[in-house]
Amino acid sequence: MHKRLDTGESTVIFFEANPFASRLHVLQPLVAGASETCAHASVLMPRRESGPDLEDFVQNVPSGARIQWVDVSRIPRLHAKVSTRTLLRMLVALRRIAGGKPTIVLTSPDDYVPHLWWIAIALRVLTGRSSLAMVRYRVADLHPGRPGNLRAAVKRGYFKLVQGILRAHLIVLDERIPTGPRIDRIPDPWVGPFGGTNREESRTRLGWSQSAKVVALVGRQDDRKGFDVAAKALLSEPGLFNLSELSIVVVGAIDEQFKAWNESLIRQFGERYSQVTEFISDEELALVFSASNVVLLPYHTQFTSSSGVLVRAAASGTPVVASDHGLVGWRVRAYHLGRTFPYPDAVSLGKAILEVLQSEHDESEGLRYAERSTEEATSRAFAAIIDRIHR
Template identity: 25%
Template sequence: MVAKKSICIVGPSKRFLSGISYYTISLANAMSVEKKVSVICFRQLLPTFLFPGRSHVGKNISNLNFSPELPVFDGMDYNNPLTWIRAYSFIKLQKPDVIILQWWTSSVAHLHLLLRLFAGLLNKPKIIIEFHEVVDPFEESILPIRLYSRIAGKLLRKNLDAYITHSESDKQLIAERYAIAPDKIHVIPLGLFDQYGGLLEENEAKEILSIKEDFIILFFGLIRKYKGAPYLIRAFEQLPIETLEKSRLLIVGEIWEDRKELLDQIEASPYSERITLVDEYVPDEKVSLYFSAADVVVLPYLRASQSGIAHIAMAFGKPVVVSEVGGLKESMAGYEGTFFVPPGDVESIRKAVLNLLGKSEYYESPDQKWDKIINRYIELIQSI
């Protein structure tokens, strides 16, 4: 019977904390309400000094945890065969009927392959791979990593029982790039990242952050080249002077790429005193603080599959100026607080931001609660 099926979810632990860590925990906790769930975490993903966010590795900066009743193996290390043996024992004990592998980087492809091998040696569960990235542009730009990614990825993706992605556009890209039959690729939207509590009163949030300006424009999340922060800075500089005098641009997130270029651009800006850069991976207890202070959230991405930041902004009911790219066109189309702009278009960003400043409007969050999302997973599991 489907009701007796057990599911093992595989994703990164909180040691290398990222949006995929939050996603894995949220998915496992929500799924456990309906099914027997276990979890295998990848703990040490790669040599720490190679990780762009190494400053926060191992720090306890998230309040989100797996439900206490969930069996969790935490975890597998990229370089420790003893942890691989323990993972084998864990799978043998749990006997999952279905394994869901989270794919976001090729750095852990060999661990995915090991788990697929272990499953084949034991009770041969159905295996699903869930794509959070079609391809990482940084990995694609380095020849040895690109070759490794293609070889390991091809072995991993071969003849799986199902594939999950989060938008129709990504489904099409995955089908074309990896020669996977479209009918085996299933689109399941992301659930809202609503674990950060409610909004604070705006003036209280500004006081805590020592902000005196009336209008706050927020760029939030890991700072990478494809996320387009330089375009937002240029758009900010082109706001009318009477608006600039009452505004502050908050760029909040750990810098992963192009650090010097970003710092130089801010320093050279004629309005640098109105730009605040917070270069850190923001701990959970401070997330609500920044979104509470913000009048508008801007995500000027040049490309994107999905955005966890967009789902945080929607959970808080904030207006979001976002590039009309990739899966964002689908995931945010139903949210009334979405204001699409063409990617890399400074003037469109400027106009959208200017139109929203001072309105302080709250938007109803879309109906993407995790219980409804889980029903889609259960339907898929039943079908295979």
């Protein structure tokens, strides 16, 4: 069933145990980066019966990369974990195709942590002298500023043990993590036509008033996105309440639990409040980003990782107001992308929104940050790391 690939000495094999949509946008540029410097790359992931996100990923894999499917059945379609049996079959399949001395990249190892210790041992036994790397996206346990967090310390020790067994190189996408002999950083990538038009042109194409002060929330408003805090701020801050030019735009669905807050905003702002629930293209979304005066990111404290909304706002030259914790808060402060506030303080959020609307925003540093984080920049950085550790 599995053909032995003519791998030679420069293959990169991606071991992706959780190939769902939330990971594919990161995996794709890594594969692109591998194909730039290597003879070819293989992606080892379970086959599913269907899935538009996976099919879209396959169609967009660069021609220099090959996908090595592992035909494993009965993987729960919407389940975040895979079974031990599935992982074992993937490891055996990996052994069958791993000719020569390939470099093997484990993506999203946090998603199969319970199995990781024996996967590390099995990989080291089955792949011999191959070079291994782990790409981790959620790395809160590695932050030097969290020594008193017992859970983080346990996780940090566990991954250090696994990394030692694998003799693996760690690759992260978080600028707060210090690099070292066996740890590197790559940019957190984004794609899309964002930043292609200025505010005036974008508003003309959308039919928006040129004088409006537009506050935008982008993406599904669930319990992690802080929609209730945003609504409370917009309804209670007198300076916003009395601002006749204020318009509020929500692009995405709003969870049922926030129905009362949504109805309050509709009653209060009337025609100045709008929600877009139907699908819009990246081109249309880019116009919304460029046309807005500020984008809100009042994320819950449970939200500690990256945000695609943040970097797209930066690429569009639009400031944000974000919660002050986690990677998002750090990037807003480090790259001067707008204002932060202490979640869930709605009063502070309302004042921060008003400050942004009443001041000029210097977009230059945000544009530089977005330029450093393009898909092409991620590919180049990843290719250089793989080329170095493969030797």
